[in-house]
Amino acid sequence: MQLFNRKRHIMNTKYSMGGGALFAALLTSTASFADVTPQEVWDVYKGYMTSYGYTLEADESTSDGVLTISGLSMTMALPEESGELTLSMGDFGFLDQGDGSVLVTLPSVMPINIHVTPTDDEVGDMKLELATSEFSMVASGTIDDMNFATSIGDMSFTLKELVSGGEVMIQATAAINAHKVVSNSTVKSGDLRSFVNDLTIGKFDYSINVTDPDSASEFMMRGETVDLKMASATSIP
Incomplete structure (x- = not known):
């Protein structure tokens, strides 16, 4: 039995301007394109994926x-x-904050399921749990130039169940933890869809231990890093 074929299948504006009518005109015209709605934020997310x-x-x-x-x-x-992968998640929401920005809301614990159906291997399922504390994600800007400001006190991904060929693999544990996460991302739409992200993580650690019951072979990996900083930029047609 193979485990998902591991080798192949293993992210106010403030305006200070004097002059009555001019100020009112600028404020009104700016507000019309500086605000985002929950539906627009969701549409940007869908377009990105x-x-x-x-x-x-x-x-x-x-x-x-x-x-x-x-x-x-x-x-x-x-x-x-070689097949397809399906990822399913629990409920989440987009809250209109009344100031032109949208708050993205997640439950403190969210289930995430991954279903892999390769054409030349056994079907695999992985059940994960995403847990967060002090989670805040605010979307602002416009639908064509949207910013996401995110901060998370603690975040963890934990493997809850691993199934290969219909058989539950009980000899598998995995956890990924991140602490003091701060991210600032911008998604721009045009001829190309661009994504720019700056990310800092105070501490990041992981632990993975998988034993194949057929061959008794074992895979282990552990690690930790502090003060992690990452910057990325991607453009997609």
Whole structure:
């Protein structure tokens, strides 16, 4: 039995201007394009994931200024027509803050499921749990030039269950933890969709331990780093 074929299948404005009518005209015209709505933020997210090759399906509902996304499923083809991968997540939302910005809301614990259907190997499933504390993500700007300011006190990904060929792999543990996360991202739309991100993590650690019950072979990896800083820029047609 192979484990997902590991070798192949293992992210106010303030205006101070005097002059009555001029100020009012500038403020009104600026507000018309400087505000973003929950639907626009969700649309930007969908467009970003679609540009990476994902096909998205989800239920959308709006109540009291909150757009709630439930049943999100994202599917993409694996390289060389070798199958497909489907990622599904728990509910999350977009809250209109009334100042032109949108607060992205997550539950403190969110389930994430990954389903892999390779054409030449066993079907695999991975159940993960994303836990966060002091989570804040605020979207602002315009639909064509949107900024995401994010801060997280603590964040962890934990492997809850691993299934290969219908059999639960009990000899597998994995955890990834990040502390004091601060991220500033910009997504711009045009002829190219560009993504620029600056990320700092106070502390990052991980622990992975997997044993193949058939061969008794074991894979272990642990690590830790502090004061991690990353900057990235990507453009996609």
